[in-house]
Amino acid sequence: MEWKTVAASMFPLGFDIAERDDFLCGSAQLAGGPIAVVGTCGHAPIGVEIALAQAGFVLDGIRQHPGRPILILVDTQGQRLRHRDEMLGINSYMAHLGKCVDLARRHGHRTVALVYDQALSGGFITSGLMADACYALPDATIRVMGLPAMARITKVPEERLVALAATNPVFAPGPENYLRMGGIEAIWQGDLAAALEQALGQAHGDDTRSALGLARGGRKLAQPVIEAIVAGKHALAS
Amino acid sequence: MSSYLESTARERLDKLVDAGSFDEFLGPAARVTSPHLGQLNAPVSFDDGVAVGAARLDGAPIYVAAQEGSFMGGAVGEVHGAKLVGLLRRAVAQRAGAVLLLLETGGVRLHEANAGLIAVSEVMRAVLDARAAGVAVVALVGGSNGCFGGMGIVARCCNAIVMSEEGRLAMSGPEVIETASGVEEFDSRDRALVWRTTGGKHRFLLGDCQAVVADTVAAFRQAAIDAIARVRQGEIALSLAALEREHALLAERLRRFGDMRDPVEIWGALGMDDPAAIPMLEAERFISAAQTRRLGSE
Numbered sequence: 001m002e003w004k005t006v007a008a009s010m011f012p013l014g015f016d017i018a019e020r021d022d023f024l025c026g027s028a029q030l031a032g033g034p035i036a037v038v039g040t041c042g043h044a045p046i047g048v049e050i051a052l053a054q055a056g057f058v059l060d061g062i063r064q065h066p067g068r069p070i071l072i073l074v075d076t077q078g079q080r081l082r083h084r085d086e087m088l089g090i091n092s093y094m095a096h097l098g099k100c101v102d103l104a105r106r107h108g109h110r111t112v113a114l115v116y117d118q119a120l121s122g123g124f125i126t127s128g129l130m131a132d133a134c135y136a137l138p139d140a141t142i143r144v145m146g147l148p149a150m151a152r153i154t155k156v157p158e159e160r161l162v163a164l165a166a167t168n169p170v171f172a173p174g175p176e177n178y179l180r181m182g183g184i185e186a187i188w189q190g191d192l193a194a195a196l197e198q199a200l201g202q203a204h205g206d207d208t209r210s211a212l213g214l215a216r217g218g219r220k221l222a223q224p225v226i227e228a229i230v231a232g233k234h235a236l237a238s
Numbered sequence: 239m240s241s242y243l244e245s246t247a248r249e250r251l252d253k254l255v256d257a258g259s260f261d262e263f264l265g266p267a268a269r270v271t272s273p274h275l276g277q278l279n280a281p282v283s284f285d286d287g288v289a290v291g292a293a294r295l296d297g298a299p300i301y302v303a304a305q306e307g308s309f310m311g312g313a314v315g316e317v318h319g320a321k322l323v324g325l326l327r328r329a330v331a332q333r334a335g336a337v338l339l340l341l342e343t344g345g346v347r348l349h350e351a352n353a354g355l356i357a358v359s360e361v362m363r364a365v366l367d368a369r370a371a372g373v374a375v376v377a378l379v380g381g382s383n384g385c386f387g388g389m390g391i392v393a394r395c396c397n398a399i400v401m402s403e404e405g406r407l408a409m410s411g412p413e414v415i416e417t418a419s420g421v422e423e424f425d426s427r428d429r430a431l432v433w434r435t436t437g438g439k440h441r442f443l444l445g446d447c448q449a450v451v452a453d454t455v456a457a458f459r460q461a462a463i464d465a466i467a468r469v470r471q472g473e474i475a476l477s478l479a480a481l482e483r484e485h486a487l488l489a490e491r492l493r494r495f496g497d498m499r500d501p502v503e504i505w506g507a508l509g510m511d512d513p514a515a516i517p518m519l520e521a522e523r524f525i526s527a528a529q530t531r532r533l534g535s536e
Contacts, residue, residue, distance in 0.1 A: 048496075052488055059485055062478055081415045083424040087435050087501055088491060089446050091409040095394030096484055102366045103476045121346070121355065122409060125388050129359040144351045152417065154348045156278050170274050171351050183356040207363045209356060210320065219353055221273050222320040222360075228264055229290060229324025230331060235268045 001137060003041045003073055006116045010192040023050050024073055025057045030197065036061045036109075039073030039127070046123035047080035051093040054127065058100040062107050069200055070104055072113040072131055076123035078145075098126035105132060110203035112196065114188070115140040115175065132203040133185040135195070136175035142184070143173040169218055180218030182209035239454045242380040243404050247289055247304035250340055253455040254462065255293035255302060262291035263328075264321060272315050274350045283309045286317040290325040295338065296463045301329045304340035307383035313347035314389065319357025326364035329373045336374040336466045339396065344411065345387015358388035365395045369476060374469040378458050379447070380405040384436065387411075397469040399447040400461040401438035403521060407446065408436040430517065434501040439516060439524055443508055445487060445533035452521045487534055508532065 003024060007015050010028075017026035017037050022044035027034045038057045044050060061068060079090060105111050113128035115136040121144050128134045136142065144150070147165060151158035161171060169177035178184040188195040210226055213219030228236050242250060251260050264270050266284035275282050287309035293302045303325050305312040314322075322339075329337045346354040365375050375396040379385045384406030385393050393399055393407060401407060412426035412435075425431060434440060441447040449465060451457040473480060495504045505513035508531045516524065 048488075048492055052485070052492065056485060056489075059478070059481060063482075079409055081410050081418040081423075083415060083435065084496075084499075086408045086410065086412075086415070086424070087440075087498075087504070088495060089408075089441070089444050091390035091407070092394045092444075092446050093488055094409065095391045096481070096488055098362060098391065099366065099395060099476055099484075100481055102363070103478065103481055106370060106476070107478070122388060122391065125355065125359045125362060126391060129356070130363070142352070144346050144355045145348060149414070149417065150348050150351070153414070154278070156280075156349070160278070164277070168277070170353050177352055178356070181353055181356055183352070183359070207360060207367070209360060210323070213356070219316055219356070221270070222316050222323075222353075222357065225264065225270060225317055225320035226324040226327065229321060230328045232263060232292070232328060234263060234265065236264065236270055 001116055001139065003075070003116060006073070006192065010196055012193055021050070023053045034068060036065065036068050036070045037073060038070065039075070041073070041075050043075055043077045043118050045077050045080035046094065047082065047085050048088050048090050048093045051090070051097045051126070055097040055100040058104050062104050062109065067108045069110040069112070071196070072101070072111065072127050074113055074115045074119050074124060074128040075117035076120060077118065078120035079122035094122055094126040098130045101127065101130040105205050110200050112199045112203060115142055121145060129183065132205060133199060134183065135186055135188050135199060136178065136184050138175065138187055138189060140175045141173045142175055142178050177218065180213070180216045182211070182213030182216060182219060239456060241453050242402060242455050242458050243382050243453050245455060246308065247306035247340065247342070250455055251289060251302065251304045254340070254459045255295050256297065259294040260291050260302070261293065262289055263325070265289070270317055272317055272350065274315065274353060278349055280349055286315060286321065287312055288318045288321050290321045295466070298335060300336045300338055301325050301334050302338045302340070305342045307342040307381045310347055310349070311383045312343035312381070313345060314343060314354050314358050314361065315347040315350035316353040316357055318347065319354065319361055322361045323364045326368045330368055330371040334373055335470065336376060337368060338462055339375065339377045341377050341379050341385045341389055341393055342381025342383050343385055343389040344383060345389045355388070358392065362388070362392050362395055365392060366476065369397060369474050372474050374466055374474050376400065376462060376465045376469060378462060379407050380453060380458060384408070394446065397474060398465045400449045400451060400458060400465055401441055401447045402451055402453045403438045404453050405438045406433070406436040407441050434517065440501045443505055443510070443528055443532045444491065450521055450525060491533060
C-alpha cells in the first residue's frame with residue numbers, strides 16, 4: 001500500500017511528511033499533540049545512507065522534541081546487498097539505527113511501528129522490531145528472505161519450502177504468523193487513527209514478545225527456555 | 239597455544255574462563271532441542287548450537303555464551319536465541335558485572351525463518367537492556383564462520399568487540415551478495431577481498447572493533463579481561479551524547495570513504511604506510527601502526 005494512503009487515513013488532523021530517495025520523515029497531528037514519523041517506502045533496500053538518515057532523524061527528535069511519540073513506517077526489501085555497504089560496515093549503521101530507537105524509548109518517547117507493505121530481515125530488526133510494539137496491515141508481508149534464496153542456502157528444495165510456507169507459521173510470510181509468534185502485537189483493521197491512539201496508549205518498554213508467542217501458541221519453547229535460564233536452572237521444568 | 243579459530247565452542251570456553259569455573263544452564267543433558275528442524279529432516283543438537291552459563295574470569299564472576307559454528311553455522315533459532323536472551327536477563331537480575339558473548343554465527347537460522355528473526359531481535363533488545371542496567375557486554379569474534387547477519391548487528395550493540403585478524407564481522411555474507419548482485423559486485427571466491435572487507439584489521443581501522451588479537455584462546459582471554467575492565471571504567475548504558483558521537487563518526491566514514499572501491503584505499507586514506515601490505519602484517523606490528531590512525535570508536 002502507498003504510504004500516503006496510509007497516512008491520509010491514519011492522520012485525519014493532518015500530516016507533513018517528506019519523501020526523499022525512499023526515506024520518509026516528518027510529523028503528524030494527533031488529538032493529544034504531534035507525533036514524529038520516520039521510515040521508508042518503495043520497498044527500500046536499507047543501505048548505509050538511509051540507515052544513517054533514519055538514525056539522525058530519531059536523534060534530532062530526542063534532542064529537540066523530548067517525549068514526542070514516534071511512528072516508524074516500515075516498507076523494506078531488507079539490507080542492501082552491495083560490497084560497498086559491507087566495506088563501510090553496514091552492520092554498524094544498522095546497529096546505530098537500532099540503538100537510536102532504543103535510546104528514544106528509554107528517554108520516554110513512546111515508539112510504535114507499522115509494517116504497511118513489506119518487511120524483511122535486517123531492515124526490519126533495526127527499525128520496526130526495535131519499537132515498543134510493532135503492528136502490521138492485513139496485506140503486509142513479513143519474512144526473513146525470499147524462498148528461492150532460502151532454498152539455496154538451506155539446501156532444502158524450494159518446492160518443500162513453498163509447501164511449508166502454505167501451512168507452517170515459521171515459513172509463511174503473512175503477518176498473522178508473526179502475530180502468533182509474538183513478533184507483531186496486533187494486525188490493524190478498520191480505523192487506523194483509532195488503532196494508532198490505542199497502540200500509543202498501550203506502549204511500554206518491556207520486551208514481552210516471547211511471552212506473547214507462548215500465549216498465542218506460535219512459539220512454545222522460547223519463553224520456558226528464557227525463564228529456566230533466568231532462574232539459573234539446569235533442566236526445563238516439566 | 240591453541241587456535242581460537244580451530245577450537246569448538248566448548249574448547250574455547252574451557253580455556254577462556256577460569257579453569258573449571260563454567261556452570262552451564264540448560265546444557266546438553268537437558269536436551270532442549272529445536273522444535274522446528276524435524277519437519278525439514280534436519281539434525282538437531284542437544285544444546286541447539288550454543289552453551290550458556292555462569293563462570294569466573296580472572297577471579298570475577300561473569301556470564302558467558304559460546305556459539306558452536308559446526309552446528310548450522312552457529313545460526314540463531316528459537317531455542318538458541320532464547321538461551322542468549324535468558325542469559326542476558328539473568329545477568330540483569332543478578333546485577334552481574336559483565337556478559338561475554340563468543341559469537342560465531344551466520345545470523346538468523348533460515349530453517350526456523352520467522353522464529354529465528356524474532357529471536358535475533360529479542361537478543362538485540364536484551365543486549366541493550368543489559369547495558370541499560372549497567373551490565374558490560376563484550377563480544378569476541380574469531381570463529382571460522384565469522385559473525386554475520388542480524389548477529390553482526392547484535393555485536394555492534396555490545397560495549398566492545400574483540401576480533402582476531404582471521405575473524406570476520408559483517409552483515410550479508412559474500413555468497414549472498416554474489417547470488418543477489420552478481421560476481422562482479424562481490425566475488426565470494428576471492429578470499430583476499432573477503433578478508434580485506436570483513437576481517438579484523440579492516441574492522442579495527444574503521445573503529446568497528448576495539449581490539450585485534452592473535453588467533454589463540456589465551457590472547458582472546460587476556461583481551462576479554464582487558465575489554466571488560468575498560469568498559470566498566472566508562473559509560474556502559476547508551477547515552478544521547480555517545481550516540482551523537484557515533485553518528486558523527488559514521489557520517490564522517492561515509493563522507494571520506496563512500497566513493498572508494500576497495501578497503502586498501504581506505505587504509506591509505508587513514509595514513510597507513512604501504513596499505514597493500516597490511517594483510518601480511520602480524521597482529522602486534524599492525525596494532526602499533528594502526529592504533530593512532532584508526533577512526534575513533536564509540
